[in-house]
Amino acid sequence: MFFIYFIYIYTHTDSYIHYASNHHPATKIGIITCLKKRAIGVCKGEYFKEELQHLTSTFRSNGYPMKLIRKALHKKKKSNDCQTNKMEELTLCLPYIKGLSETLQRTCQPLNMRIANKATDTLRSILPKVKTHLDSYQKTDIIYQ
Secondary structure (H helix, E strand, C coil): CCCCCCCCCCCCCCCCCCCCCCCCHHHHHHHHHHHHHHHHHHCCHHHHHHHHHHHHHHHHHCCCCHHHHHHHHCCCCCCCCCCCCCCCCEEEEEECCCCHHHHHHHHHHHHCEEEEEECCCCHHHHCCCCCCCCCHHHCCCCCCC
8 A cells, every 4th residue: 555645845934124124225126016916917907916915015024114015016017208308317326225225315316326135245345265165076876895
């Protein structure tokens, strides 16, 4: 007699960037809006409301304030009509520094300068990779020697 067992392993942890982490606020809002766009494309009408409730509870558990979640989930898409009338902007790519980057963006906005923030180098990206890689001829007959 044979028994078949099905084991369902829930692998997705709903862990995203925590609200208290040192990331640009636009990055945090971008995660919410990206998942909202994904839900629009994937969910059928009857499940969309349920998916928005799941996103709300997920971001609440990641420390996001309810006001920010509601604003990001219910924000309408801007039209691109006003984009064509803008003067050409200069874009600067600078590392994100909490407090300074926001002030710099507000200061440069009237001067038609756009600041794009990038993540700073992490310890992981600076340290060398210490794992040694075997050549292809050394990888043969490893299991059955």
